[in-house]
Amino acid sequence: MPVTYEGIREEHSAVRRHVGMFDVSHMGEVEVEGAGALAFLQRVLSNDVAKIAIGGAQYSCLCREDGGVLDDLFAYRLGGDRYLVVTNAANHESDLAWLGRQSRAFDVIVRDVADRYAMLAVQGPHARQVLNGALGIELPPRFHVAHARVGRRPALVCGTGYTGEDGVELLIDPEVAAPIWSELLDAGVVPCGLGARDTLRLEVCFPLHGNELTPERNPIEAGLGWCCKEATNFIGSETIARARAEGTAEKLAAFEIEGQGIPREGNPVLHGGEPAGLVTSGTFAPSLERGAGMAYVKSELAEVGTEIEIDVRGKRRPARIASKPLYAKRS
Amino acid sequence: MAPGSSDATYPDDLRYHEEHDWARIEGDQATLGITWFAQDSLGEVVFFDPPEVGATIQKDSSYAEVESVKAVSDVIAPLSGEIVEVNDALQDNPEKVNEDPYGDGWLVKIRLTSPEEAETLLGGAEYRKMLDR
Numbered sequence: 382m383p384v385t386y387e388g389i390r391e392e393h394s395a396v397r398r399h400v401g402m403f404d405v406s407h408m409g410e411v412e413v414e415g416a417g418a419l420a421f422l423q424r425v426l427s428n429d430v431a432k433i434a435i436g437g438a439q440y441s442c443l444c445r446e447d448g449g450v451l452d453d454l455f456a457y458r459l460g461g462d463r464y465l466v467v468t469n470a471a472n473h474e475s476d477l478a479w480l481g482r483q484s485r486a487f488d489v490i491v492r493d494v495a496d497r498y499a500m501l502a503v504q505g506p507h508a509r510q511v512l513n514g515a516l517g518i519e520l521p522p523r524f525h526v527a528h529a530r531v532g533r534r535p536a537l538v539c540g541t542g543y544t545g546e547d548g549v550e551l552l553i554d555p556e557v558a559a560p561i562w563s564e565l566l567d568a569g570v571v572p573c574g575l576g577a578r579d580t581l582r583l584e585v586c587f588p589l590h591g592n593e594l595t596p597e598r599n600p601i602e603a604g605l606g607w608c609c610k611e612a613t614n615f616i617g618s619e620t621i622a623r624a625r626a627e628g629t630a631e632k633l634a635a636f637e638i639e640g641q642g643i644p645r646e647g648n649p650v651l652h653g654g655e656p657a658g659l660v661t662s663g664t665f666a667p668s669l670e671r672g673a674g675m676a677y678v679k680s681e682l683a684e685v686g687t688e689i690e691i692d693v694r695g696k697r698r699p700a701r702i703a704s705k706p707l708y709a710k711r712s
Numbered sequence: 713m714a715p716g717s718s719d720a721t722y723p724d725d726l727r728y729h730e731e732h733d734w735a736r737i738e739g740d741q742a743t744l745g746i747t748w749f750a751q752d753s754l755g756e757v758v759f760f761d762p763p764e765v766g767a768t769i770q771k772d773s774s775y776a777e778v779e780s781v782k783a784v785s786d787v788i789a790p791l792s793g794e795i796v797e798v799n800d801a802l803q804d805n806p807e808k809v810n811e812d813p814y815g816d817g818w819l820v821k822i823r824l825t826s827p828e829e830a831e832t833l834l835g836g837a838e839y840r841k842m843l844d845r
Contacts, residue, residue: 388756389781576755576782641803643759643779665758665781672759694777694784696761 382407385574393580393667395571396544400505402570403578405550406558409473409495411466411480417488418462425483426456427600427617429610433458438524438541440608443476444617448599448624452476453590455541457526465494465526465537465552469590483616498537499558503570504548504581512549515568516561520549532557543578545585545706584666584708586635586675592646592661593633593675602629602677604705631658632683635705636691638672642698644691650676651690651697657682660691668708672698720748723814727830728839729790731772734814737830742791745818746778746809749843755780757809762798762820769793769822771829776819778809791829793822 382404385392395401413422422430426441433439435458443452452472457465468476477493484491503512509520521527523540530536534554542548553561566572579589588594593603599617600609601624611618611625638644644663651657663674674691682689687702726734732750736743751757759779769775774786775795798820802808809817824830834842 384782385755390756390758393781580781641759641761643784645784665779667781 389576392573392577400507401573403502406499407470409468412492415489421487427609448617448620449596499555508548544581585706634683639699643672649692722836727833731788760802797821
């Protein structure tokens with residue numbers, strides 16, 4: 382996946398206004414099957430997996446005992462005792478090892494099926510319409526997954542994405558990926574690269590593992606308490622329950638630069654001239670037409686409206702804590 | 713796009729620095745900017761952070777920053793001098809650097825403090841040869 386095909390801003394705006402596609406085949410897939418599948422996933426994933434109906438999808442964190450986030454991922458329920466988990470590429474191998482180790486106590490098989498799928502994310506307000514026309518497939522509602530045939534091969538159509546727009550992620554046979562890509566190109570879908578993927582997700586404050594999420598941070602400080610259901614007794618739930626009850630020293634906040642300057646990952650955050658945090662992701666946000674990002678800041682500063690400064694390579698750029706998401710569709 | 717792309721131009725009346733900067737020398741002054749190759753590698757420029765008028769800049773050292781959506785890049789001075797003017801129009805239209813790197817996309821004007829440095833710079837053909845290597 383290249384950083385860009387024709388320009389990040391153009392690709393970004395295609396997804397916001399029309400429809401774009403991303404070849405995210407680098408993402409990993411893990412199948413979990415067996416009578417103990419639900420019990421196992423309930424143990425390793427932070428969300429309440431019992432709530433996923435067949436054909437449903439759910440976002441979760443994969444946590445260590447100390448609550449640190451190993452990965453963030455979607456789990457799709459493909460059948461009664463069969464689930465698919467989509468991992469971040471950089472974590473796929475370590476996730477597999479972790480899941481394999483934890484699965485021993487359960488009646489379940491954990492299978493690496495990353496080679497079985499190519500993944501195309503087709504995103505934007507016109508995604509459904511264009512896909513329906515080009516591939517003739519019925520699209521599932523948001524946060525659902527449907528079996529379909531794409532390029533005359535079995536495929537999964539997932540009503541999920543990483544852009545804040547409507548759309549789907551297609552899990553298809555790698556052999557038909559190139560022709561399907563061409564077909565979608567012909568239908569007017571704009572090819573988008575990693576650059577636009579990052580600006581799109583950042584504007585809607587979706588965390589990126591490795592930036593906002595790391596094994597050194599728990600989901601509470603990352604603002605992901607909503608996908609942690611401690612009552613399910615998942616690995617890490619005790620620490621997370623404590624973090625939720627007692628609060629955390631730092632919190633992940635979104636911010637906008639007030640004037641000029643573009644924040645970047647690793648820039649120090651200052652408050653009253655004193656160190657107050659660190660930028661985890663920063664960019665020029667095309668929809669906002671200004672610098673914006675996310676940062677871990679002292680919890681007492683994480684209130685919307687708090688004035689901060691971002692030290693951008695020695696220049697202090699005035700900024701303000703903003704509400705999440707940074708970008709929301711005007712209705 | 714490859715450096716040899718048909719869009720790429722390297723006018724012969726400019727002098728080039730190997731860090732992908734150009735200088736248009738006129739008497740004891742020079743206009744500076746980044747080359748077609750530099751703007752193409754960087755992608756859409758969204759911000760130019762200029763030095764202040766009066767600041768002195770040193771050949772081979774960074775004197776400003778240009779940023780695309782994805783990355784920030786130092787701009788290296790092809791010649792030493794004192795800033796006499798910065799291109800204020802880039803504050804509102806930084807994309808000029810992409811659209812017209814040798815014209816409206818110029819970055820600063822300097823008064824040369826060591827005009828003899830110009831002899832170390834490359835001509836258009838030499839610069840292009842360096843890119844093709």
